[in-house]
Amino acid sequence: MPIEGLADPKLHRLCVRCRKWFNPDEGVLDFPSATGPIGFIMGMSARVADDESKMKFYCLACHATRKKRKSSALTTILSITAAAGAIGGLWYSGQLERWFNALMSGM
Numbered sequence: 001m002p003i004e005g006l007a008d009p010k011l012h013r014l015c016v017r018c019r020k021w022f023n024p025d026e027g028v029l030d031f032p033s034a035t036g037p038i039g040f041i042m043g044m045s046a047r048v049a050d051d052e053s054k055m056k057f058y059c060l061a062c063h064a065t066r067k068k069r070k071s072s073a074l075t076t077i078l079s080i081t082a083a084a085g086a087i088g089g090l091w092y093s094g095q096l097e098r099w100f101n102a103l104m105s106g107m
Contacts, residue, residue, distance in 0.1 A: 001026065017062035028063050029055040033070065
């Protein structure tokens with residue numbers, strides 16, 4: 001439950017995503033998502049070094065939304081990669097042209 005009124009920065013934490021104040025037990029500390037190759041490298045180095053100064057506070061609702069969005073993006077990327085690999089394999093074996101010709105002759 002967000003803090004109403006004036007929050008004490010020494011006692012409360014600010015959620016990075018929704019910008020509301022919470023008690024520390026109402027959220028989690030996590031590393032921010034990478035937004036590019038430089039951010040990915042910096043994030044991975046912070047994770048490997050266990051640099052807690054790079055961790056950000058997320059309320060539980062925002063953290064759940066962030067995890068869902070991250071998993072759906074990963075699923076989409078893997079699906080596109082698998083489809084491209086299947087098409088590439090058919091093209092390499094010569095089956096893609098035969099399949100396409102059979103498809104066109106049936107129309």
